[in-house]
Amino acid sequence: MTTSLEPIDFSAPVYGIPQAEKERELLLALNALTRFHAKHCPPYARLLSSLGQGHSIAEKIVDVPFLPVELFKSHNIASVETSEVKINMTSSGTTGAVSKIAVDGDTALLQSKGLTATMVSILGQARRPMLIADTPEVVRDPRLLTARGAGVLGMMRYGRNHVFALNPDLTANHDAIAAFARANSGQPSMIFGFTFMAWTALIDAVGNAQYDLSGATLVHSGGWKKLQDRAVSNEVFRETMRVRHGITDIYNFYGMVEQMGTLHLEGPNGLLSPPRFSDIIIRDPRTLLPVEDGTPGIIQTLSLIPRSYPGHSLLTGDLGVIEAVDTGLDGRMGKVFRVLGRLPKAELRGCSDVYAIPNKKAA
Amino acid sequence: MALGFWLRPAAIAEQERSFEANTSSKLVATPRGLAFHLPPTNVETIFIYSLALSMLCGNVNICRLPSQLSETTRILLKHFVEALVGGDVDGMCLFVTYDLQTNVTAELSKLSDLRIIWGGDAKVQSISTLPQKPRGVTVGFPDRYSYSVLNAATYGLLDEKARNALASAAYNDIFLFDQMGCSSTQVQYWVGKKEQVTPLARDFTARISIAAASKGYEMGMAGAATKLTQAMGQVLDGPVGLLDTTDMILIGVHHEQPRDLRDSRGGAGMVGIIHLNSVMELAELVQERDQTLATFGFDVETLHELAIKINGRGIDRMVPIGQALQFDRIWDGQDLLRSFSRLVTIS
Numbered sequence: 001m002t003t004s005l006e007p008i009d010f011s012a013p014v015y016g017i018p019q020a021e022k023e024r025e026l027l028l029a030l031n032a033l034t035r036f037h038a039k040h041c042p043p044y045a046r047l048l049s050s051l052g053q054g055h056s057i058a059e060k061i062v063d064v065p066f067l068p069v070e071l072f073k074s075h076n077i078a079s080v081e082t083s084e085v086k087i088n089m090t091s092s093g094t095t096g097a098v099s100k101i102a103v104d105g106d107t108a109l110l111q112s113k114g115l116t117a118t119m120v121s122i123l124g125q126a127r128r129p130m131l132i133a134d135t136p137e138v139v140r141d142p143r144l145l146t147a148r149g150a151g152v153l154g155m156m157r158y159g160r161n162h163v164f165a166l167n168p169d170l171t172a173n174h175d176a177i178a179a180f181a182r183a184n185s186g187q188p189s190m191i192f193g194f195t196f197m198a199w200t201a202l203i204d205a206v207g208n209a210q211y212d213l214s215g216a217t218l219v220h221s222g223g224w225k226k227l228q229d230r231a232v233s234n235e236v237f238r239e240t241m242r243v244r245h246g247i248t249d250i251y252n253f254y255g256m257v258e259q260m261g262t263l264h265l266e267g268p269n270g271l272l273s274p275p276r277f278s279d280i281i282i283r284d285p286r287t288l289l290p291v292e293d294g295t296p297g298i299i300q301t302l303s304l305i306p307r308s309y310p311g312h313s314l315l316t317g318d319l320g321v322i323e324a325v326d327t328g329l330d331g332r333m334g335k336v337f338r339v340l341g342r343l344p345k346a347e348l349r350g351c352s353d354v355y356a357i358p359n360k361k362a363a
Numbered sequence: 364m365a366l367g368f369w370l371r372p373a374a375i376a377e378q379e380r381s382f383e384a385n386t387s388s389k390l391v392a393t394p395r396g397l398a399f400h401l402p403p404t405n406v407e408t409i410f411i412y413s414l415a416l417s418m419l420c421g422n423v424n425i426c427r428l429p430s431q432l433s434e435t436t437r438i439l440l441k442h443f444v445e446a447l448v449g450g451d452v453d454g455m456c457l458f459v460t461y462d463l464q465t466n467v468t469a470e471l472s473k474l475s476d477l478r479i480i481w482g483g484d485a486k487v488q489s490i491s492t493l494p495q496k497p498r499g500v501t502v503g504f505p506d507r508y509s510y511s512v513l514n515a516a517t518y519g520l521l522d523e524k525a526r527n528a529l530a531s532a533a534y535n536d537i538f539l540f541d542q543m544g545c546s547s548t549q550v551q552y553w554v555g556k557k558e559q560v561t562p563l564a565r566d567f568t569a570r571i572s573i574a575a576a577s578k579g580y581e582m583g584m585a586g587a588a589t590k591l592t593q594a595m596g597q598v599l600d601g602p603v604g605l606l607d608t609t610d611m612i613l614i615g616v617h618h619e620q621p622r623d624l625r626d627s628r629g630g631a632g633m634v635g636i637i638h639l640n641s642v643m644e645l646a647e648l649v650q651e652r653d654q655t656l657a658t659f660g661f662d663v664e665t666l667h668e669l670a671i672k673i674n675g676r677g678i679d680r681m682v683p684i685g686q687a688l689q690f691d692r693i694w695d696g697q698d699l700l701r702s703f704s705r706l707v708t709i710s
Contacts, residue, residue, distance in 0.1 A: 043598075043599045046598055046599070046602075046603070047595055047598050047599065047606075050598045050603045050604065050605055050606040050617075051606050051608070052605070067595065068588050068591055068592040068595065070588070070589075070592040071592055071595055071596060071599070074592070074596050075596060075599050075600075077599070285584045285585070285586075285587060285588070286582055286584075286586070286587055286611065287587065287610055287611050288587050288588070288591065288611050298588060315588060315591075317585075317588070343584055343585050343588065344583070344584050344585060345585055
């Protein structure tokens, strides 16, 4: 049982803690998680021991051992018995391979609490009427949840009177959107969708229609790749939403299925903040050593939430940069960062076509 | 650079001399006719070797290039073509490019007396099913796997300078072609006492990393994360004593016992380190796919004995460390000048 670990204090302010204090707090809990996973996941213990870190305790959070997130695509790594796994979450893979994440009841609960702590910071305690920028199909069968489906389902808890903006064939459900806009005119409501789906549902699919969604807080995630290909930046996204539907309260967030429940939410300056129970580190792509703040590199994410699998310290496939620390802007302390896109895939030459990997440049 | 050296006039004359030494007045080598070349999609310099050999044999050549050429290949082809213009073999080589979805490969195959396919098992097998001329032959270069073997005691006796020189040679075997060549070293077998091997192999890994850094080896952005993932995957799959990652240039994965790693290639700087008590134990581990064995610290008699013990089940070449990627006209177990020629006998 993963409940032998210390509870996480989700009642504490999500962003109000200075970096140094946060690192002290996280370090103890991260070390406990490393020990916990080493005890309950023998392959993970083997990994630590091969790295010469079998018994060591990290003295700084940069020394907490990390696993490349890709490892969860090639291997099933869990710290609980198969019988305890409540749900196997999968990432929405674009390249074929998908992550398989074993989540037990305890971790599922922490995911939900982590998400709540973060969402409450922007939505408040009361549930709001919710428009989902997706089709109802995406949450049809909870046992076959994709990352997109799990994201939508997880977020639906923070709303009520749910309305889906898209029909199953991805055309706009104009009647539903119009009814939602009418019913909530000038009142707090929320809209959630993956960034690309939010654009599809609220801009592409509606044609020239304009709806008054000025009371809505729009929360979206999933990356800019598809929209950048169409020259839609975060700024264009915000401006278009404002002009078309009067939406001004917009939050992008960065997160991944391998650390579900840990949302790095956009602040008023457009920069992302790791919540209190997590942090990020930027590493040099070539040496994997930590870089100075302000230097771009690979994003490593730390989170106290993963207990049923050793995912508390992950090297992601994304590039990012830490823009500032302890700004205090909008009450936000700690690191604030920006995601710069995907790490370009390895382009390796050779005399065998089998290893020919197309070179995908990060946008 | 190596290609230029290999193609210089003196080297070509030497090829000619050694080839003719094996023929006689009763054996005349003539061209096969039309040679159709299919280089790997991600063209690297390797296909120029087989193309040059085919030209030396007097064949007329058609070479399919991919629609997008790398800068290196473009420059190489430019020099190659310029060297041909006005010479004896001017007009003997046609470079073409076409959509692979069309039937051009099938049509050119029908006309070919000789077909040369680079690009791995799947490509060799699928193109080989297309008919050639009735007497046409195909020379395929399928997936291969290569490794090295070192004598730990001999390495232990080397001084600093000699160790660095060997590391510099091993750098070529590992890092050229980003370790993705058929002949690129993937595993180092260390022969000696088990307790000796780990420190010596670590010492060697560190020196190869330094050689790579000093030669300005540039790994792609995702290189370190990709090979770390691959290396950690190997740890999850089986007993590994040590993951030597130091600076991420060359990762040494110290396996506890011999293990088949043929389907887990890291690329761009990852070697398996495996201890053996005797070099003859290699004979048990060799498989059909294996091509090049780069060696250090074993005499010719020992390697001869090893070759006999392997008995053709794999390994086409044994070369000193540093020469794994040096192309030779005897490649993948056959004399290409012979394979690309039609031999006429007179008796």
